[in-house]
Amino acid sequence: MRKFQIYEDKFRCHCEHPKGVKQSRSQKKDCFPIVLSAKYLYSFVIPSEARNLVVRLLRDFVPRNDSVKNCYGQHTMLAMITIFALLCFFLLSFDAYSQGLVVMAKKVSGDLPLEADNSAWNNASAIEIPLAPQVMAKPRTYESSVKNLKVRALHNTKEMAFLLEWSDASEDSSLDVDKFSDAVALEFPSSAAASKPHFAMGDKDNPVNIWFWKASWQNANDMHSTYATSDEFAGGLEVGNPVSRARISPVENIIAQGFGNATDLEKADIQNISGNGKWQSGKWFVVFKRPLTSQDKFDVVFREGSVTPLSLAVWNGSEGDRGGRKVVSTWYYVALETEEKETIYFYPVLAFIGTLGIEAGIIMGIRRKRG
Amino acid sequence: MAKNKVKNWQIQREMYYPYEEVRPQKQFAAVFDINKCIACQTCTMACKHTWTTGKGQEYMFWNNVESKPYGFYPLAWDVKILDLLGPQKWEGKVYKGNTIFEAAPKGQVAQGYIPEEIDWAHPNIGEDEPSGSIDKGDFITMPHKVWHFYLARICNHCTYPACVGACPRKAIYKREEDGIVLVDQKRCRGYRECVRACPYKKVLFNNTTKIAEKCIGCYPLAEQGHQTQCVTTCIGRIRLNGWLHTPDKPDPANPVDYLVHIKKIALPLYPQLGLEPNIYYIPPIHVPLPYLIQMFGPDAANAVAAYKNAHKDETLLGALTLFGSTEFWSAKFRVSKGIVTGYGEKGKELVKVPLKEPVFIRPFHDEKLQVYRHNIT
Numbered sequence: 086m087r088k089f090q091i092y093e094d095k096f097r098c099h100c101e102h103p104k105g106v107k108q109s110r111s112q113k114k115d116c117f118p119i120v121l122s123a124k125y126l127y128s129f130v131i132p133s134e135a136r137n138l139v140v141r142l143l144r145d146f147v148p149r150n151d152s153v154k155n156c157y158g159q160h161t162m163l164a165m166i167t168i169f170a171l172l173c174f175f176l177l178s179f180d181a182y183s184q185g186l187v188v189m190a191k192k193v194s195g196d197l198p199l200e201a202d203n204s205a206w207n208n209a210s211a212i213e214i215p216l217a218p219q220v221m222a223k224p225r226t227y228e229s230s231v232k233n234l235k236v237r238a239l240h241n242t243k244e245m246a247f248l249l250e251w252s253d254a255s256e257d258s259s260l261d262v263d264k265f266s267d268a269v270a271l272e273f274p275s276s277a278a279a280s281k282p283h284f285a286m287g288d289k290d291n292p293v294n295i296w297f298w299k300a301s302w303q304n305a306n307d308m309h310s311t312y313a314t315s316d317e318f319a320g321g322l323e324v325g326n327p328v329s330r331a332r333i334s335p336v337e338n339i340i341a342q343g344f345g346n347a348t349d350l351e352k353a354d355i356q357n358i359s360g361n362g363k364w365q366s367g368k369w370f371v372v373f374k375r376p377l378t379s380q381d382k383f384d385v386v387f388r389e390g391s392v393t394p395l396s397l398a399v400w401n402g403s404e405g406d407r408g409g410r411k412v413v414s415t416w417y418y419v420a421l422e423t424e425e426k427e428t429i430y431f432y433p434v435l436a437f438i439g440t441l442g443i444e445a446g447i448i449m450g451i452r453r454k455r456g
Numbered sequence: 457m458a459k460n461k462v463k464n465w466q467i468q469r470e471m472y473y474p475y476e477e478v479r480p481q482k483q484f485a486a487v488f489d490i491n492k493c494i495a496c497q498t499c500t501m502a503c504k505h506t507w508t509t510g511k512g513q514e515y516m517f518w519n520n521v522e523s524k525p526y527g528f529y530p531l532a533w534d535v536k537i538l539d540l541l542g543p544q545k546w547e548g549k550v551y552k553g554n555t556i557f558e559a560a561p562k563g564q565v566a567q568g569y570i571p572e573e574i575d576w577a578h579p580n581i582g583e584d585e586p587s588g589s590i591d592k593g594d595f596i597t598m599p600h601k602v603w604h605f606y607l608a609r610i611c612n613h614c615t616y617p618a619c620v621g622a623c624p625r626k627a628i629y630k631r632e633e634d635g636i637v638l639v640d641q642k643r644c645r646g647y648r649e650c651v652r653a654c655p656y657k658k659v660l661f662n663n664t665t666k667i668a669e670k671c672i673g674c675y676p677l678a679e680q681g682h683q684t685q686c687v688t689t690c691i692g693r694i695r696l697n698g699w700l701h702t703p704d705k706p707d708p709a710n711p712v713d714y715l716v717h718i719k720k721i722a723l724p725l726y727p728q729l730g731l732e733p734n735i736y737y738i739p740p741i742h743v744p745l746p747y748l749i750q751m752f753g754p755d756a757a758n759a760v761a762a763y764k765n766a767h768k769d770e771t772l773l774g775a776l777t778l779f780g781s782t783e784f785w786s787a788k789f790r791v792s793k794g795i796v797t798g799y800g801e802k803g804k805e806l807v808k809v810p811l812k813e814p815v816f817i818r819p820f821h822d823e824k825l826q827v828y829r830h831n832i833t
């Protein structure tokens with residue numbers, strides 16, 4: 086707090102200063118918002134060392150002079166610094182992108198592959214997402230051998246496909262009372278979400294849309310062999326439990342509004358997500374594919390050029406993972422590449438360099454004037 | 457999940473449970489008189505033929521009868537959970553050890569484990585296995601040096617069900633109207649948290665429907681005032697269904713209240729686990745007391761003594777005589793002039809049974825029919 090007051094003082098606009106020379110209303114109006122935004126930025130966004138540096142710069146380069154002219158000079162300086170700081174911010178975001186916060190869905194032509202070994206995937210760059218045990222709700226997990234997962238994405242303006250790849254020493258694809266299946270899920274904010282949901286299964290107002298793939302569903306031979314039975318009655322089937330019915334697909338479309346609330350959205354006739362998984366020498370490769378749009382109001386919708394939050398969960402059957410026993414990520418993002426790819430990502434950089442130049446010019450100009 | 461303090465009368469103290477204490481309007485309960493069970497498995501088959509004839513239920517027995525001490529379904533279920541629980545100390549009637557909820561490992565609702573599939577594969581393993589080897593002459597020594605008994609088991613429709621507490625999807629519920637615990641076949645996702653948590657291992661996994669199934673307390677019958685299949689078909693007439701009240705307001709005219717709360721002759725199975733199970737057992741009188749105390753709690757000695765004296769107690773004898781005498785739930789009973797009468801919920805008379813069957817002795821040679829006869833009971 087004390088520090089902040091010091092900056093307040095340093096930033097005190099000369100035109101507001103009691104000793105300041107009278108100036109016209111319009112002049113006052115002009116400089117006020119700039120000062121405010123600069124103050125805001127400095128106090129909240131910029132780390133304290135940077136703030137100190139800026140304050141020192143101001144003190145050294147902008148003499149306190151009560152002339153209106155110089156007051157303008159100071160404000161221009163402030164504005165420049167603000168823009169500079171904002172650009173730094175953008176750069177930081179770009180840095181984050183390169184560190185893997187955003188999965189870039191490569192735009193390709195033709196059909197999207199459902200197989201992991203299709204060469205189309207070579208076009209997509211992978212990002213590695215760290216996974217941590219779920220400890221928000223009981224039953225919790227504290228240890229897991231699954232530490233991260235690689236994501237690749239493709240789109241062809243009509244469909245979206247994800248390839249997920251992670252290490253798992255054992256292929257767990259059949260169930261038994263003490264045997265659980267490997268599985269993976271992609272989570273997106275539901276289209277019905279009021280705002281960005283919590284990554285851990287969403288909440289009542291902010292549902293999440295989950296694409297769930299399970300190895301035991303992939304394993305078509307997982308029909309438990311039966312012995313002599315006298316009737317066909319099966320509780321789960323009678324009431325239409327989606328877990329019980331014969332699998333038409335290894336994936337399931339789920340909507341969740343908090344822990345323990347996942348509801349299956351799949352109606353037999355709306356089968357809009359397809360999936361395919363394959364375990365090979367200690368690794369799972371799972372592909373999800375869906376049209377960019379969907380009729381269901383809860384389903385996530387993708388648009389070319391848009392950025393959508395995404396999070397992931399992995400279950401390792403041999404470690405007893407099921408339900409809430411899983412490893413999860415926080416929110417990451419998936420961006421759908423557009424035509425203007427080069428320019429769209431080049432513009433900010435260009436703008437940055439341009440501004441730098443202008444800024445340097447102005448600073449030099451101010452100095453010259455002062456000198 | 458918040459932890460709440462609830463009152464568990466079977467261990468005479470408060471304990472932790474994931475949900476608040478909510479008691480149903482009526483509590484499904486039953487008394488099983490172990491002394492009379494002959495392990496004929498009629499109950500098992502009655503249950504199986506009624507409820508578990510479908511695919512994926514081949515090895516599923518909601519009712520099972522195991523020989524103790526070496527019979528188990530699933531294998532070693534009670535030995536394992538007692539071992540996981542650690543020391544179980546009673547001070548008088550108060551349990552000082554941990555319940556399964558209090559012994560829950562970090563991040564879990566209850567202490568427990570998931571049996572292996574093979575553990576369910578031999579439903580009558582250890583059948584008739586006695587407690588030790590029999591030396592020459594032992595069989596004529598009284599009391600017998602070795603022992604075994606039959607433990608008939610169904611879901612206990614617990615007051616504090618671990619299955620309910622452990623289900624992350626709230627797919628298991630306890631019915632408000634009768635306390636019967638059911639798995640919602642539509643909500644269940646087959647996580648088997650209930651299979652892990654139920655210490656009695658009475659939630660089972662159906663590998664065809666991929667979800668959990670359990671004893672449903674024959675609720676369609678209960679709703680009609682009819683006792684469960686395993687109760688009414690019991691050859692040994694060891695079973696009686698009844699609505700159980702809490703010990704602070706027992707109804708002495710209610711046969712199950714009378715046996716459980718007034719005479720304290722019928723005891724819960726492993727009360728130290730902390731679930732307040734609602735199947736009550738009259739302990740086998742020939743089994744060493746330490747074993748009985750471990751299995752039925754500190755009231756075992758009293759229960760054995762009361763049972764041995766039952767022939768002197770007309771009311772007790774009356775309550776015991778109701779077992780297997782009617783297919784309906786007896787809400788009340790009355791003993792007078794050597795006859796016990798069972799009444800239904802609306803006071804309707806259900807059955808009248810003499811406490812002692814009249815004895816007729818017939819001549820060995822019937823003059824009229826010119827035949828010889830053996831007398832049988």
Ligand code: SF4
Nearest residue numbers: 611612614618619654
């Ligand atoms: S015995 Fe097991 S399955 Fe039955 S209510 Fe109790 S905890 Fe649930």
Ligand code: SF4
Nearest residue numbers: 493496497499690692
């Ligand atoms: S039917 Fe009765 S006597 Fe026979 S095994 Fe079952 S409980 Fe025992």
